[in-house]
Amino acid sequence: MRIAIISTYTHPTRLPKKERSVMQSAVPELLAGLCPPDAEIELFNEKEVDVPLDRHWDLVFFSYLHAYYEHTKVLSTLFRRRGITTVAGGRHAGHFADDALQHFDAVVVGDPEANVPALLADFARGELKPRYDLPAVAPSEIRAPRYDLIDFAHNPVRAPGIEASRGCPFSCNFCVLTGHEKYRYRPVADVVREIETKMRFNRSTFSVVDDVFTFLDNNLGGSPKYLRELCEALIPLNKQWGCALTWNILEDEDLVRLMARAGCRYIYTGLESLNPDSLAAMNKGQNKLSGLREVMRRTYAHGILLSFGLLVGTDGDTNEYLLRVPDYLDELRYGSVTFLGIVCPYPETPFFAQVAAEGRLLAGTTIRDYDGYTLCHRPKHLHPSEVIEHFQRLCGQIGSLTNVGKHVYNKLLLSDAPRYKTAILVSAPEVLSIRAPLGNPARTYLAGRDPIEDWDARMMRELGLAPQRIDGTQSLASARGLARVKARRVPVVAA
Numbered sequence: 001m002r003i004a005i006i007s008t009y010t011h012p013t014r015l016p017k018k019e020r021s022v023m024q025s026a027v028p029e030l031l032a033g034l035c036p037p038d039a040e041i042e043l044f045n046e047k048e049v050d051v052p053l054d055r056h057w058d059l060v061f062f063s064y065l066h067a068y069y070e071h072t073k074v075l076s077t078l079f080r081r082r083g084i085t086t087v088a089g090g091r092h093a094g095h096f097a098d099d100a101l102q103h104f105d106a107v108v109v110g111d112p113e114a115n116v117p118a119l120l121a122d123f124a125r126g127e128l129k130p131r132y133d134l135p136a137v138a139p140s141e142i143r144a145p146r147y148d149l150i151d152f153a154h155n156p157v158r159a160p161g162i163e164a165s166r167g168c169p170f171s172c173n174f175c176v177l178t179g180h181e182k183y184r185y186r187p188v189a190d191v192v193r194e195i196e197t198k199m200r201f202n203r204s205t206f207s208v209v210d211d212v213f214t215f216l217d218n219n220l221g222g223s224p225k226y227l228r229e230l231c232e233a234l235i236p237l238n239k240q241w242g243c244a245l246t247w248n249i250l251e252d253e254d255l256v257r258l259m260a261r262a263g264c265r266y267i268y269t270g271l272e273s274l275n276p277d278s279l280a281a282m283n284k285g286q287n288k289l290s291g292l293r294e295v296m297r298r299t300y301a302h303g304i305l306l307s308f309g310l311l312v313g314t315d316g317d318t319n320e321y322l323l324r325v326p327d328y329l330d331e332l333r334y335g336s337v338t339f340l341g342i343v344c345p346y347p348e349t350p351f352f353a354q355v356a357a358e359g360r361l362l363a364g365t366t367i368r369d370y371d372g373y374t375l376c377h378r379p380k381h382l383h384p385s386e387v388i389e390h391f392q393r394l395c396g397q398i399g400s401l402t403n404v405g406k407h408v409y410n411k412l413l414l415s416d417a418p419r420y421k422t423a424i425l426v427s428a429p430e431v432l433s434i435r436a437p438l439g440n441p442a443r444t445y446l447a448g449r450d451p452i453e454d455w456d457a458r459m460m461r462e463l464g465l466a467p468q469r470i471d472g473t474q475s476l477a478s479a480r481g482l483a484r485v486k487a488r489r490v491p492v493v494a495a
């Protein structure tokens with residue numbers, strides 16, 4: 001059986017750009033590990049390479065984020081016209097299974113471990129079902145991805161990624177996990193064995209990422225006890241790694257010291273806002289704003305680069321706060337923002353249910369707009385145009401060369417931990433990447449206003465595909481886990 005597994009991608013500028021960064025989707029190699037050993041498998045990560053449209057496979061699996069749906073529909077339709085069977089999975093496909101079934105032969109809802117082998121067995125017998133929805137397996141049954149199939153030649157800085165846990169114990173109102181996923185983690189011994197025996201590292205030209213890997217977990221600190229055990233077990237491996245976790249972990253200095261000893265050199269945390277009202281509006285109570293500067297300084301002093309993300313457009317944001325963000329960051333001195341986005345009401349979230357019920361979705365919103373860089377709703381205290389002005393100004397100010405200079409100057413000499421200085425220097429482009437979404441002057445960043453990518457738009461016209469409109473109706477009806485909200489048409493407002 002010839003199988004292709006494709007992780008699709010579209011760039012926030014809506015231009016045909018690649019993004020060869022450290023973190024990439026691990027779904028292709030994860031699904032490959034669930035395929036029979038005799039299958040001929042090819043993996044494609046569109047963030048790094050184009051997908052060949054003329055090759056033949058028996059079966060193609062697609063993984064995509066919400067905003068890549070239209071593009072993924074185009075690819076699937078082209079393949080199906082050539083007799084190739086296509087399957088969609090991931091959070092969007094699971095939530096909008098009925099919509100996806102119009103464009104794919106089958107949809108997998110939820111985790112792949114039980115579903116993919118069942119689907120492959122049915123396909124081999126010629127009995128493919130449209131929907132696979134088997135329950136998740138125990139975390140101890142999660143299998144290692146096929147690291148051997150990752151082609152590092154496409155990306156000199158890519159680090160292999162591993163999952164120690166899935167889900168997150170917190171309930172931020174804008175997060176796609178909230179109300180849908182239980183927090184669960186794999187046995188420490190399984191994770192360590194996978195790193196020791198299965199993981200393949202990227203021996204890149206500049207040796208920047210040799211022996212480096214990333215945890216892909218949404219929140220590696222979901223259980224501090226588990227994280228401690230994991231770190232103890234990682235010390236003898238002598239590898240360097242990065243992860244994402246929540247602010248509460250950083251306040252525990254002993255744990256941060258242990259993480260550094262275990263090889264942690266990079267932590268991303270979704271700080272989201274420096275304004276208490278905005279954090280409250282996002283139900284992000286785990287982020288405390290007191291003592292930020294000291295927590296940041298000592299994390300660096302232990303040899304860990306701490307980067308964080310900020311969101312604009314939340315219901316607590318005001319003009320006064322957004323204007324002051326660069327000053328707040330200067331006062332923090334050790335803060336390093338590597339992600340700046342516009343808060344996104346993903347359709348399966350409590351935040352979406354709220355803005356839809358209150359008639360605050362912008363008119364003409366389609367799924368392409370749900371990319372974290374496009375305003376899809378009207379915030380409580382700001383006009384949509386004000387949000388965009390702040391977003392563009394902050395991208396320019398925070399992602400500036402001056403800021404890179406301050407970042408390196410303030411932090412380079414804070415620690416002598418092995419590879420700490422490399423991590424600081426290598427992170428400079430990450431700070432600049434905050435500007436990346438601004439690369440298309442034609443973008444308004446307002447939902448319903450910006451055309452999708454030229455090629456996708458042309459192919460959608462030729463193939464007769466309509467965009468998935470998000471006006472509140474369908475999502476309120478099908479929101480799994482978000483209570484039984486009655487389907488009803490909700491008013492949309494114009495920007």
Ligand code: B12
Pocket residue numbers: 007008023024025026027030031047061062063064065066067068087088089090091108110111112115116163175176177216217218309339341346370371372373
């Ligand atoms: C690497 C990564 C990226 C990469 C690659 C994206 C990608 N294609 O996954 C890049 C840099 C592009 C990216 C960008 C963004 N990301 Co991101 N990213 C991740 C991260 C850290 C790891 C993804 C991963 O490989 N996980 C491991 C794999 C194995 O798990 P998984 O992707 O969750 O898939 C599981 C199931 O959904 C299912 N599955 C998925 N696809 C398929 C397909 C088939 C056929 C089957 C059977 C099953 C299946 O199997 C997996 C195991 O259960 C996740 C966090 C996380 N732990 O998932 C966030 C995450 C996916 N990102 C998120 C966000 C918000 C963003 C950004 C908006 C901003 C940001 N923080 O950077 C942008 C823009 C996204 C957009 N345009 O919509 C959110 C959700 C976004 C969404 N649309 O659902 C997540 C969940 C983080 C979070 N908790 O908020 N991200």
Ligand code: SF4
Pocket residue numbers: 167168169170171172175176177178218219246270
């Ligand atoms: S802490 Fe992060 S992963 Fe957890 S619910 Fe909040 S946004 Fe989602």
